[in-house]
Amino acid sequence: MWSFSNIADTLHTWLHNTFNATLAKFVEMVLVGVCVISLFAVLGLVLVMMERKVSAWMQIRLGPNRVGPKGMMQSMADTLKLLVKESMTPDGADKFLFNLAPYIAMMVAMLLMAPIAFARNFMMWNLNIGVLYVSAISSVSVISILMAGWASNNKYSLLGAMRSGAQIVSYELSAGLAILSIVVLTGTLNMNEIVLSQADGWWIFKGHIPVIISFIIFIIAVTAETNRAPFDLAEAESELTAGFHTEYSGMKFALFFLAEYVNVFIVCAIGATLFLGGWMPFHIGHWDGFNRIMDLIPSSLWFFGKTFFLIFLIMWFRWTFPRLRIDQLLNLEWKYLLPIGMFNLLLVTAMAILGWYF
Amino acid sequence: MFIVNYIKDVFTALKSLAIGLRRTLFYFTHHNEIITEQYPDNRATLRLADRFKGEVVMPHDANNEHRCTGCTACELACPNGTIKVVTKFDITPEGKKKKAIDKLVYHLELCTMCNLCITACPSDAIKMAQTFEHSVYDRSQFTKVLNNEGSKIMEGVE
Amino acid sequence: MVEELGSNTEGDLIINVGPQHPATHGVLHLVITLNGETIKKVEPHLGYIHRSIEKMCESLTYRQFIYVTSRMDYLSSHINNHACALIVEKGMQIEVPPRAQVIRVLMDELTRIASHELWWGAMAMDLGAFTPFFHAFREREAINEIMEETCGARLTMNYMVPGGVLEDLHPDFQRKVKEFITLYKRKIAEYDDMVTGNIIFQNRMKGVGVISAADAISYGCSGPTLRGCGVSCDIRKIYPYELYDKIEFDEVLETAGDSFARYMVRIREMNQSIRIIEQLIDNIPEGDVQAKTKAVLKLPKGEFYQRVETARGEFGIFIVSEGGTNPYRIKFRSPGFSNLSALDHMARGSKIGDLVAMMGTLDLVIPDIDR
Numbered sequence: 001m002w003s004f005s006n007i008a009d010t011l012h013t014w015l016h017n018t019f020n021a022t023l024a025k026f027v028e029m030v031l032v033g034v035c036v037i038s039l040f041a042v043l044g045l046v047l048v049m050m051e052r053k054v055s056a057w058m059q060i061r062l063g064p065n066r067v068g069p070k071g072m073m074q075s076m077a078d079t080l081k082l083l084v085k086e087s088m089t090p091d092g093a094d095k096f097l098f099n100l101a102p103y104i105a106m107m108v109a110m111l112l113m114a115p116i117a118f119a120r121n122f123m124m125w126n127l128n129i130g131v132l133y134v135s136a137i138s139s140v141s142v143i144s145i146l147m148a149g150w151a152s153n154n155k156y157s158l159l160g161a162m163r164s165g166a167q168i169v170s171y172e173l174s175a176g177l178a179i180l181s182i183v184v185l186t187g188t189l190n191m192n193e194i195v196l197s198q199a200d201g202w203w204i205f206k207g208h209i210p211v212i213i214s215f216i217i218f219i220i221a222v223t224a225e226t227n228r229a230p231f232d233l234a235e236a237e238s239e240l241t242a243g244f245h246t247e248y249s250g251m252k253f254a255l256f257f258l259a260e261y262v263n264v265f266i267v268c269a270i271g272a273t274l275f276l277g278g279w280m281p282f283h284i285g286h287w288d289g290f291n292r293i294m295d296l297i298p299s300s301l302w303f304f305g306k307t308f309f310l311i312f313l314i315m316w317f318r319w320t321f322p323r324l325r326i327d328q329l330l331n332l333e334w335k336y337l338l339p340i341g342m343f344n345l346l347l348v349t350a351m352a353i354l355g356w357y358f
Numbered sequence: 359m360f361i362v363n364y365i366k367d368v369f370t371a372l373k374s375l376a377i378g379l380r381r382t383l384f385y386f387t388h389h390n391e392i393i394t395e396q397y398p399d400n401r402a403t404l405r406l407a408d409r410f411k412g413e414v415v416m417p418h419d420a421n422n423e424h425r426c427t428g429c430t431a432c433e434l435a436c437p438n439g440t441i442k443v444v445t446k447f448d449i450t451p452e453g454k455k456k457k458a459i460d461k462l463v464y465h466l467e468l469c470t471m472c473n474l475c476i477t478a479c480p481s482d483a484i485k486m487a488q489t490f491e492h493s494v495y496d497r498s499q500f501t502k503v504l505n506n507e508g509s510k511i512m513e514g515v516e
Numbered sequence: 517m518v519e520e521l522g523s524n525t526e527g528d529l530i531i532n533v534g535p536q537h538p539a540t541h542g543v544l545h546l547v548i549t550l551n552g553e554t555i556k557k558v559e560p561h562l563g564y565i566h567r568s569i570e571k572m573c574e575s576l577t578y579r580q581f582i583y584v585t586s587r588m589d590y591l592s593s594h595i596n597n598h599a600c601a602l603i604v605e606k607g608m609q610i611e612v613p614p615r616a617q618v619i620r621v622l623m624d625e626l627t628r629i630a631s632h633e634l635w636w637g638a639m640a641m642d643l644g645a646f647t648p649f650f651h652a653f654r655e656r657e658a659i660n661e662i663m664e665e666t667c668g669a670r671l672t673m674n675y676m677v678p679g680g681v682l683e684d685l686h687p688d689f690q691r692k693v694k695e696f697i698t699l700y701k702r703k704i705a706e707y708d709d710m711v712t713g714n715i716i717f718q719n720r721m722k723g724v725g726v727i728s729a730a731d732a733i734s735y736g737c738s739g740p741t742l743r744g745c746g747v748s749c750d751i752r753k754i755y756p757y758e759l760y761d762k763i764e765f766d767e768v769l770e771t772a773g774d775s776f777a778r779y780m781v782r783i784r785e786m787n788q789s790i791r792i793i794e795q796l797i798d799n800i801p802e803g804d805v806q807a808k809t810k811a812v813l814k815l816p817k818g819e820f821y822q823r824v825e826t827a828r829g830e831f832g833i834f835i836v837s838e839g840g841t842n843p844y845r846i847k848f849r850s851p852g853f854s855n856l857s858a859l860d861h862m863a864r865g866s867k868i869g870d871l872v873a874m875m876g877t878l879d880l881v882i883p884d885i886d887r
Contacts, residue, residue, distance in 0.1 A: 054386065057386045057389065057392075058382045058385050058386050058647050059385075059647050059649075059651070060385055060391050060393050060650055060651065060654065061392065061393075061394050062392055062394045155529055159529075159868070163553075229644055230644060230716060232644065233869075236644070236869070237538055237644070238539040238641065238642045238643070239539065239869055239872050240868070241537060241538060316379060316382065316386075319382060319646060319647050320375075320378045320379050320381075320382045320710070321378065321716055322640065322643035322644045322711070322714065322716050323643055323644025323645075323720075323869070324716055324720070325719075325720055325867055325869040325870065326553055326867060327867065328716075328719055328720070336368065340368070370715070374713050374714055374715040374718075375714065375715060375716075377709045377713060377714075378710050378714050380709070381709040381710050382647060382710070393654055393657070406664075407661075407665040407668065407686075408665075409665065409667070409668035410664060410668050410669070411668040411669055435579070435580070436580075437580035437583055437584070470583055470587075470672070470674075471669060471674075472582075472583035472674040473668065473674060474579060474580065474583070474674075477677075477682065486668065
């Protein structure tokens with residue numbers, strides 16, 4: 001049967017039979033790298049297209065419809081345009097940091113790909129502390145934004161970067177607490193095991209009210225963490241023109257842009273893994289017949305379907321809500337999300353100990 | 359009491375957000391609400407209002423005759439100096455001199471489509487056309503001569 | 517708090533907002549002094565779109581100068597034109613036919629709705645919600661189409677002339693306006709769903725940009741900005757012109773004086789405008805649309821002042837006439853200029869995001885400020 005895990009296994013066996021162990025390992029690493037980069041490119045194109053279509057339909061417009069069939073090649077054309085544009089470095093900027101920042105943003109996004117389970121038995125790195133790794137690495141992304149804002153030597157950029165710093169640091173707390181509630185229920189930090197623990201139902205159904213609360217907190221927190229509207233204070237078009245990337249142009253800007261979308265994909269993938277069962281098909285307890293029918297749908301489809309549903313949710317927020325003010329943003333975190341998250345964690349812990357979940 | 363208010367706040371906030379989300383979801387799923395006009399493609403069916411003020415033109419009939427007497431009322435009425443009437447003297451068959459227009463120069467780039475020249479014209483010689491695609495490559499092309507080459511005034515228009 | 521922030525100290529961040537900035541909706545230049553995110557001072561710099569309209573008008577005749585006023589506050593061009601027509605009629609004692617009067621009021625109110633629609637969309641966009649902008653344009657487009665059919669233009673109509681209006685109404689006018697009213701009534705509930713009721717929006721608006729009635733008066737604010745402070749200042753009520761003393765409508769007043777009050781005044785004003793249109797649309801008298809006037813208009817020697825209520829506030833024209841065909845001196849009192857001057861007072865001590873929201877609720881049209 002054609003599945004991602006079968007292909008990977010076949011390739012692995014063939015490489016190890018053909019080359020010696022070191023070379024085989026090396027070739028595998030190169031292959032994984034190539035796969036990640038191409039996944040990046042595809043994700044960027046697809047998500048930009050999706051965002052433009054979602055926004056257009058909500059705004060009673062048609063959206064891109066000229067380049068290619070139904071305008072599907074529009075993001076390709078845009079990428080081409082960005083590639084041939086001049087990448088300027090302003091005179092007053094700190095040249096090294098200015099040019100380094102987009103690559104750090106990109107690198108963080110790439111590193112975050114590692115522990116995600118894309119399909120049954122198919123992940124780059126079966127890391128036993130996957131969840132911890134994700135929350136650790138994702139905090140690095142704020143450095144790239146601060147770097148970009150500071151190095152641009154532009155007051156708008158600086159303000160945007162400072163806002164972003166305050167925002168990401170605080171919202172990581174509630175995102176962490178929301179993740180923790182699932183970790184409490186499953187007792188593991190390994191992404192794959194978290195998925196496997198949902199074989200008799202996804203956590204959002206099994207864990208009922210407390211998990212739904214942490215799911216809502218998680219969605220709000222990651223929206224803020226990825227700097228998406230209504231929390232896009234770092235870019236805040238009407239206030240700071242373009243925030244931290246005001247001075248960026250061409251491909252350097254595109255890297256920030258791409259990193260934003262890949263980050264959205266990754267946080268949604270993590271959300272799908274934790275709350276909606278990752279690649280696990282829709283199973284209900286011990287209804288074996290029903291579960292077997294659901295298993296017929298490939299696991300990768302389940303994963304991408306759930307992830308894109310969450311991405312749609314985040315886009316939907318963006319095109320509906322006005323932006324918060326910086327003090328309201330921090331109020332929301334420290335006065336609402338964090339206390340509720342902490343209380344909820346307590347609830348989940350009690351629930352886990354008493355076994356009050358399905 | 360504080361806790362009750364706090365929870366109430368959270369729920370009213372979430373409810374107000376949900377109402378907004380429902381509205382955008384409605385438009386996301388109802389594509390017949392889309393109002394985009396695909397402009398260059400719908401040129402064939404695009405019809406502007408009859409009174410739309412696009413540019414000043416001078417209608418000519420089949421015999422290449424217009425109704426302009428060269429009275430310069432339009433030139434005087436124009437706030438921007440858009441119209442310049444250049445007159446000449448025709449020699450009528452009886453040997454009399456008669457004033458007529460040589461050229462009616464119209465500067466589209468100065469025109470604000472205020473319709474004052476049309477209302478000022480005593481002989482209805484000029485009117486507004488419903489054109490709107492005025493872009494040209496060179497500014498000099500905006501300066502137009504409204505009367506056709508070799509045209510003359512219609513019989514009976516004084 | 518304000519005194520403490522008043523002085524310029526080292527380490528203040530001075531930022532130029534504009535002349536090219538997404539929030540200024542034009543070429544307004546604000547020099548803002550910041551302490552962190554907190555605004556210490558806002559200093560508007562004007563003149564980027566100054567076209568010396570007042571001086572231009574002095575060289576134009578009383579028929580010609582009307583078209584220039586469409587280009588000042590381009591969102592309420594009908595109302596500006598109306599003021600010009602009224603001052604000439606006042607000076608020359610021209611009696612406007614009843615049909616023309618009704619048409620003028622209808623056009624004024626349609627313009628007011630169109631202007632408020634655009635303001636609503638643009639203000640929501642300032643606050644970061646992009647979708648309402650497009651929804652607002654849908655309703656505004658319906659009005660623009662009505663205008664295009666009757667006046668022949670969508671923005672700078674030049675429809676009002678001394679003595680009446682330029683042309684009679686288009687035969688479809690009444691039907692189209694009624695269609696618009698049904699569309700509007702169906703869609704106005706959505707405005708509440710998407711913006712007014714939204715908790716984020718309310719938090720951004722309530723208690724922000726507060727100005728007291730006394731301060732607003734001393735800055736010369738007018739229109740929704742002053743009515744948001746609870747001061748009755750609707751020119752249509754206190755100095756009625758045209759038919760406004762015979763029509764039933766309420767002056768909209770809010771008392772809070774903050775951004776949300778100004779917002780609610782405008783939203784409720786749209787409903788009042790609809791009410792006016794509903795009263796008039798079936799009662800347009802037959803008759804001429806233009807009084808017989810002399811070919812050359814000459815205002816008698818003297819000084820004339822005429823005020824009207826535009827979508828943004830009190831718009832006034834002051835003419836000194838020497839008895840000739842051109843005004844000797846002309847001065848426009850534009851609502852935007854006075855409203856902008858209150859911005860510094862409102863903005864001190866608030867955040868940058870609030871500044872954008874305040875500018876949104878002041879509904880600044882930059883060509884109106886600069887002229």
